[in-house]
Amino acid sequence: MSVQRTKSGPPGKLRIVAGSLRGSRLAVPDRPGLRPTSDRVRETLFNWLMPVIEGARCLDLYAGTGALGVEAISRGAAACTFVESDRALARELRENLARLKVENARVIEGDALATLAGKAEPFDVVFLDPPFGGDLWDASAERLEAHGWLSANAWIYLESPAEADLALPANWMLHRESQAGAVRFALYRRALADPLK
DSSP: OOOOOOOOSTTEEEEEEETTTTOEEEEEOOOEEEEOOHHHHHHHHHHHHHHHHOOOOOEEETTTTOOHHHHHHHTTTTTEEEEEEEEHHHHHHHHHHHHTTSSSEEEEOOHHHHHHOOOOEEEEEEEEEOOOOOHHHHHHHHHHHHTEEEEEEEEEEEEETTOOOOOOOOTTEEEEEEEETTTTEEEEEEOOTTTTT
């Protein structure tokens, strides 16, 4: 998640595209820097993730409205942890999860980088979509990789400005990528260490 208002659905709402919660609406509060991932981009992303999302443990790192994580749960993910530093957004997310009767989720209210410096648990799918003004991609990726937050063959979704020059871990292999306007979105597969070494 992260920054401009969504252009799909009525103002202040976005919808879950598919799965058990299909058609459910999430409120989009008017918060500085909030840029929910559009319906079209989410649909493309989850088409890419279709073979692996069932039963996956997910981390929505800069959750915002939580649209990516809720979409993952709707499509069969085993659980999702949401991290959001904005208190109002975290509260709204908890309320949306309760309203949708989503029980296999937890919300951590706090700074994402600080969370990644703490006690880790490995995730199968990570959504990395920080606010575009913060230059948080490289530091987040480094901590995800170095601190034990990724399962052996994890998938990492990354959303960034199209012109951004990112320094990602060498073992993150690009699987698919596309562009929507000025936004690049890409899915990476984490590879294990070089077996020849």
